[in-house]
Amino acid sequence: MDFLDILAEIVGSILLFLKPIVSPIGRWMVGWISTVTQFLKDNLSNGLTFYIVICAMLVISAMIVNSIWPGDKPGASFQKGVDKIDDFETKIEKIDGEDITEEIRRCKDCGNPLGDQEVCPLCGARQI
């Protein structure tokens, strides 16, 4: 019991010491909180619907945000898109490194690029 008395006195003296500093701040806090609560009382005190909707919206939006961006890596649905973009970029990098001019079909006589055509559009030579 002596220990509890000493503890109560210590806590009491700390609170008394802090009171002149903390109380004015508390009074300022109470000022704006009173304004907000008065607003809530005047406008949003008819039913709980508004508060239930806010709660549901917070939970649903948090679930959506978490599934898209859980923090350590992009979420599952987002990851698919990221993987596709990565594959596409890898393909582009591969193509950039290769010399594709050698693969183009050319006319045996004049060397003009042919594409899928069997007759050269420039010199008319048939490609057999």
Added chain:
Amino acid sequence: MGAVKNMVKGFLFTGIYVVVSVVIPLVTFTLISDIEGIPFEWEQQDYNNITFWITALGLVMSGLAFFKYSSPKQSIRKGVFALIQVLVNCIYIWSYTFSGAAEITFVITGMGFFSLNLEAMILIYMGVYFLTIIIKIYDIIDFTVNREKIRENRMKE
């Protein structure tokens, strides 16, 4: 931590908040008002005000708790929602005075009455809460400035 783990954590803390900020106060006030033979009166209007504001603000706090605790640690969104939660918590605590619970008059049958004023205690508590708000604002600034470093550390885990 994956999305599922985040959400489980969020739901867990939402449950805790619902119990602590809605269920326990409601049960306490209902018990006080229901017990017969106790020699003090609780006005019906006070009881209605208290239950309404506790439920309303408790629900908002629980929703915010889900957002806060399901967010990755040291993320900006966690910091922002922690700050909003502290602000709503202030309003929640103050709603006790707003509904008359911080100045309760106990009427003792045949003897008279006595009044219990908790407003001074709440005033000091609000002062302490102001310091919490400052810390939360500092957290948001810290998370924003060191965003890249925090993200790198999180990826390593």
